[in-house]
Amino acid sequence: MLDSNKDSLKLEAMKRIVAMMARGKNASDLFPAVVKNVACKNIEVKKLVYVYLVRYAEEQQDLALLSISTFQRGLKDPNQLIRASALRVLSSIRVTIIIPIMMLAIKDAASDMSPYVRKTAAHAIPKLYSLDPEQKEPLIEVIEKLLADKTTLVAGSVVMAFEGVCPERIDLIHKNYRKLCNLLIDVEEWGQVVIINMLTRYARTQFLNPNANEVLLEEGEEKEFYGSDEEEGKEEKVEKKKPYVMDPDHRLLLRNTKPLLQSRNAAVVMAVAQLYFHLAPKAEVGVTAKALVRLLRSHSEVQFVVLQNVATMSIKRKGMFETYLKSFYIRSTDPTQIKVLKLEVLTNLATETSISIILREFQTYIKSMDKDFVAATIQAIGRCATNIGEVRDTCLNGLVQLLSNRDELVVAESVVVIKKLLQMQPEQHSDIIKHMAKLIENIQVPMARASILWLIGEYCEHVPKIAPDVLRKMAKSFTSEEDIVKLQILNLAAKLYLTNSKQTKLLTQYVLNLAKYDQNYDIRDRARFIRQLIVPTDKGGALSKYAKKLFLALKPAPILESPFKDRDHFQLGSLSHLLNVKAGGYQELPDWPETAPDPSVRNVEVMDAVETVLDPVLAFRQVPEWTKSSSREKRKEKKKVEKPFYSDSEDESRLTESADSDSNTGSGSESSSATEESDSGSKSEDSGGESESEQQEKPNRKADKSSRAQRVTQETGDSERSSGEERRTAKKTTEPRSESESEEEGKESSSESSESESESETESKEESEPDTEAKRNAKKKAITPRAPDKPREEKQEVSLLDLDDFDLNPSPRVNPVNSFMSSSLVADLEGLSLTHSALPPPTISPTFSSLKTYELLHRLTGEGLAVGYCFGRQPFVRDPHMVTVQIQFTNHMDTEARNLRVREPRLQSGMRIKEFPEIEVLPPGETVTTVMGIDFCDSTQAANFQLCTHTRKFCVSIQPPVGELMAPVFMLENEFKKEQGQLMGMNEIKETLVLGEACQSDYAIVQRVTAAANVGQVPCGSDQEYSSTPPPCSPLVSRFAGKTMTSNSLVLVTVITKRDRTAQLTVNCEKMVIGTMLVKDILHALSQ
């Protein structure tokens, strides 16, 4: 029929062949006849021929070659779908000879116009790779090219190819990371799963552990490590010491994946859940719980997998699923495997509060018909009992009651569990042991009998009367027992012989004799062994001395653990996790890096595009009625609207990091974001958007003007770029990050900075802030090219010095001379100069403020020795409750000062002090800095102590301002509000104040507050709040959070700025005294 002229006949023939294939019958001998029809016009015949070819070409390589030319023709077809399907089949027939042709076809297709063809090319890559791993290098090139593709269609497939071919080449992702994050929501669901899994791995290598801080607090030891870190070049290190601030890219990933929890595809939901589990800060993992619980409604297979993962998660994060406890209740219709998993989860979730409900549930489960499940339940009860001490007795009683159950399996299982429980506290439960001894007559299950015998033997001292009796009974029935029971009888006999040889000597010998002639060699061996050991003979006395020790040694109680305990080293949701075995091709989830790799690698370089993009941008600005965009674009745009702010703020924050790349990347991504912005603004999508853009228009224009004026005076070639820079700064009202720039600028030449400042003053009228900033940037941009590739170390040095310029208080600054503290100090100072540069704009580093230096000992009173101190504002290395105090000694004498040390601290009760190591010699004219820790017990009482040199003693005291008694806490707005809600009434102190001259701007307020108290700013929760200019009439809210050093009680500060220079200050703190004092301090700082 295949040779027929009629398509219909051919079709019929092909259908039969396909049916044969489907049934697994071999149809390969028809190959020649089928392959002829590959060029058939009828599309259905063609499709079936393709199906056939793909299946059998591997077996008939030579004949398959006949069809190749058809595909090659197909690859050139004007119809994209034909091109795609030709490529698909070509790559699917596993014929080694055509590898070069395939390679060529893939390369061509990768640059095809149609995204669909490109997608097919991406699919073809792993096929070719599996056929010939030699081709890896050229394939990676293709992957790299396709990764840069911007269509959602391609993204999923190419990541799939990436995972298949070169999962280790994580560097290929850098440039595409942000794009992938932003496209993610539009990618088809299968692609989403693959991308999310890949990004999880990527993020693990590129970002810092968001939970590192908590880990540190838990294990104080680890901190030493950071203190002694010698590398100076890594800025990120500082982040660890400071409260953790998430990399904006990290945040971007978390934010863009969150909506996918709502996906209907269980695999996507699971992928997001595992991403959150592995990457998110602890507080945020909870959001995934709801979605996971939802999946429990799905098919039983889905339930099975999800429950496995929930079981693992619930061990680590108990609180996450606590509210959903009831969702894990078991139905009698669930398959057994699901029941057992649900039990596992319930057991993991059991806490003191919920245990009573859980146990009640367990009681109903015990009555179930499913015996495996009942056994599992009994074990679960046992685990609950070991984990939660309070209910141990209840559980035991319950289990003992079960002993009278009619079902043997239940009884046996309970005996085994009771045995384990009793091992933990045998003294109190001799009556249970007695009860069990009675049971031995009835229980037939060998394991249970053995358990009882073991128990009696082990604790025979608690039941001295019963034990020999039991042995007597057992001796009677010895011959008919199972092997495992016989062994335990021997054990019991031996133990009794040792403790109570009078009564049991004969019995033991009788049992041993019986065992000697047993059929089982294990039992014979054991009998021989025991006889030698315990029965005193003439010669072998050496061992028998220790027999008692051997048999009655205290045995450690078994630990009942969840089988899911250590599973979380596998990536959740993966096959390997499910099987708890490494599956082939599993990519290990890497550990968090100690220090984050350079984040600037993710900056997309658009150097060339800058010039071209910028001009149209200007045009858009001036013609705001530009609104034409297709509806399709609109939708996409809408989704992306929030992105540009993010990415560009991020670029900016990186500006200080690499002097050579920043100008390009910064302005590049900026300009693109500016385009987006003008789009989104002009569209009337969200009501807010429009008003925003209108408001921005004014300052922008102004900025433009001023920048032009600037440009004239500046005569630099980079004027285009600088204007881009300016626009960006003007656009935002949250200025803080520009501070870092100005700082850097100061580093380059402080004189220039002052110059620019003076200029700005003359020019700017109302919007002085943005304008100055803009100008500074302009300046800076002009400067940077002049001093391009400075080595990093040098740069650090400069920035250190520069701090003084910028500092409000240029008093004796610590210079790292002393070898002991120098490294950490350098890191510290780096922190000052660089943290804010590495931070996203909304979260200003709490360490921003200058370190105010106080005098401890004046040079005159100290007879030439001057001592100053300041509060270091970093957690004290050895004790998290201590406030770090940096002490600086300067020797103004002409002789050496020796043996500087602390003596006789006179402290208020509860206060503790950790002295600095003795300084042996301080040569004249030198300065030395050291660190000590003081636990002030959350009070502002002074710490008094004596400072000694080799000749003199000085009584000194350190009194902390209340603001130094706390450490910043990172929390989100929502958490903040929640916490605040709990600290109302007596704990809340409100004050209204008039802002001082110098703190009109939002930024200045933040600076003042963080200077007055060691608190961290709370980032605004919603994007709108910091991405857009707040309307001038609405109040501006800044929030700060910290916690006191000793008692860890929260301190929440809210400053609401109103239009007329007034502001409302609210402090919520459990400790009212601290609250009141803090209010006073901040009031003072703000109204100056």
Next chain:
Amino acid sequence: MIHSLFLVSTAGHIFLEKHWKSVISRSVCDYLFEAQGKASAPENVPPVIATPHHYLISVYRDRIFFVAVIQTEVPPLFVIEFLHRVAETFQDYFGECSEASIKDNVVIVYELLEEMLDNGFPLATEANILKEMIKPPTILRSVVNTITGGRELRSVFAWSVAQGSGSSNVGGTLPTGQLSNIPWRRTGVKYTNNEAYFDVVEEIDAILDKSGTVVFAEIQGVIDACVKLSGMPDLTLSFVNPRLLDDVSFHPCVRFKRWEAERVLSFIPPDGNFRLMSYHVNAQNLVAIPVYVKQNVSFFETGSSGRLDITVGPKQTMGKTIEDVVITVHMPKVVLNANLTTNQGTSTYDPVTKVLVWDIGKLNQQKVPNLKGSLSLQSGAPRPDENPTLNIDLRIQQLAISGLKVNRLNMFGEKYKPFKGVKYVTKAGKFQVRT
């Protein structure tokens, strides 16, 4: 990713195999059979089985095992979800997903599988795209099939000859949906009657204990839609009380941002039937349990017999009648037979599967249905110490038990006026009474 797919009937017969990479012998399924032998019921077969060289991930649906063979690490849910999607596609195409229907349409099945996976990675799983590429069997065809019975191939052949070679069951046009921005909708849809129906279906999951107090209850709901609208309509569906919805998941067509901001569903619908969203009702709200059940099942210590007495009555029904009430009881193995009388509906006891089914029908306010009688047990066997649980099935028309109400449906983008309808149904989901 997925190497091969085997469809296996419960009897252990492999009736379809498809390979996307090199051929894997069907003997891998032996591991499945082994697991099946160990498990007491097909549902208890573990979904993931590790064999020395492969991993089998299987899904049991409609008495068929869908077994995917994989070789490397892949998220198991990915495969499971895909297999379910395959089963749903078959269901959609053939009306049922059974061994017989798959065997009858083996060519279409093969073509579908070819399109759904490329090299083991899902390619097109949207029903709308697939339907554009591969036409589902039409009514005419299925009529012909039923008449000619087993000689299906021939009949299709005859039919396609009669229709001329142009109209085959593979779409002549190439799919455009896959290329568009809205992959779930095909272009050029045209209907003479434009209509959009939405079914709000809510299910009550509950566990009641012996005394009738609620151990656990929650409401899960879905909105299934049947949209037959021409062109590219853009619909907006709003609720009177969206706050009720606690946890939601959407069809990909729903714009999530709009939902977050305004709590309305805005979407360009796929053509035909689809599940628009599923939701979970806020856990804080108390769930109204529509029926009460009084039961007394006891087994006597002596004389190998037992007694059963069940009464069902309406409780909180909001003025609607409860229909299709069915109570299913899985009896312990020792129950040989049941001798029961009822004042409403019929009761049957299957001594083989040990399942008692009491089909009540409508619940009346006046007459309370009751089932009473004795159970005879296997003589000599010990009294079963567990009591069976009652599974209750019911349906209430025109009521969403959570109180959720659709406010309005607006259409943009097209000129015509569609016919719109919303239907509410409440059903019992996993509704169990422990005894």
